[in-house]
Amino acid sequence: MDDTIPIDGALVAINAHLSTLSDSERKVAEYVFKEPKKTLYFNVRELAKQSDSSQAAVVRFCKRNGFDSFNNFKLRLARDVFRESDERYIPDLELESEPSPGRVIHGVIDRTQRSLASLETTLDPAFVEAAADLIGKASSTFLFGVGASGVVSYDFMQKLIRLGLPVFYTSDTDLQLTAASTLHSGNIAFVVSYSGENETMIEVARLARSRNATVITLTMDTINSIRSFAQIALLVPASERIYRQGAATSRINQLAVIDILYSIMVSKNLEDSIKSIDQTMAVTHKGNPTRH
Template sequence: MNEKTIQGALFEINARWDQLSDSEKKVAAYVLREPKKTLHFTIKELSKQSGSSQAAVIRFCKHLDFASFSNFKLRLARDVFDNNDERYIPDLELESETSAAHVIHTVINRFQRSFSALERSLEAEMLEQAVQCIRTAQTTLLFGVGASGVVAFDFMQKLIRLGLPVFYTHDTDLQLTAASTIRPTDCAFIISYSGEKSDMIEAAKQIKKNQAKLISLTMDSDNTLRMLADIQLVVPASERIYREGASTSRTNQLAVIDILYSLMVSKNLDASIEAIEQTMAVTHRGNEKGKKTSRTS
């Protein structure tokens, strides 16, 4: 027996247009005109943009047999992105003229939920294995692009401060070149929230071909990069793949980096303190020299 085909939201709107009330038609007309923008809105903002009421938006959803406003947006995402996976719905629910107090509460609350989920997602054994891989590697090569590249750069700075050999570049072609020449004695660490970036998957394949250990840091899903990795670190799937910009995912990734850094410091506390103090002394002298030069020039 074949399953019933689930139609997108735009099909349902066009099929049942004549059954909608005048206020519901205002909502429907806006959705048909601006389907991509609609995906970003709350009920309140959609009612404002369409010149209707919040009650009309709720009735509109019920009239078209959508179980909820979220279900309506999931079906609409199928039309806009040709995919009915909820990860492709924009993560932000935007409203115009939102107060600063409301934004503060919303964003902080989102991060609190995300950190709680991160604590449940991380496996201590995987973290220990990752630390061991990095500490014993001849060189640790870091990989990441976009927001994940920012996280990789942060980790590079931390490893340098501990005196550990590390390589990272923002240049994607150079990352792929490094992956193709990696040695079995090296450790590779690829950061990609989706785990499906084509360049990062190609880098992972090159790393595996050269028999180097591979650590991945991805969202908690059965993604390609995670499946290729020897050591799998994950952050919660707190953001959908189509989003305005990484926020909780990036913060979670940075938290994992801080956890790894703290673990590495604790494994060799005396040497770590010495290395940190040495780098602090050098940068402090450099800053003081720069200040003196500027005062005398």
């Protein structure tokens, strides 16, 4: 990912060229000045609609103000909007009003397929195998994550329990911090955070490392704070921006990594794994063979 952002924001450039804009282009400029943050979430079609202009006018507006492309315009506008918050990424959204269900279905599936294809080249097989081996032999594995990453951790907890392995997870962040402060060298701290910059998870990773636990992280493929504490860093593609509607492809990629780890762990100890899985299924499906 190219994370360089032009030094100058967009608003100064637009203001400098305001007198040269046509009436339709000026409508776009006026909307951008009025709603700069909302503009970041729109594609060309929706910006045209919101500004009561046209798609052609939006394209001309970009060229007239010296932006190489619509994306370059949004990058520079993000410089203005998020200047004080010092965030690195703009929204990974191109929202539009009432798209057809078919269009939404195609878009989500297409993004997911492309993201999963990228995962295959991003994830290091040697690191995955090493992580699976360590978790299988650990005295206990402590899982950490909040929000969507917490959902991923919870899913992994369910899988490890099915294999009869000692595991801990709670969604309570105070308890996560407490647990991290009690780890020891026989424990695994498995820390999930897409951005790798969640403050609570940074502290969890720091505590775990200071307690001589083995730290395994699952973050996006960038240099980040949480990854710096890891003995084993599992990576997913940087497929989403920090500002986004909600974790989508990142969550799917993280869950895919958990499925991969689980499959490797099952295959390494197939007989005992089958026995454990059968035991847990017998308990949860007792009296209800259709339950799953």
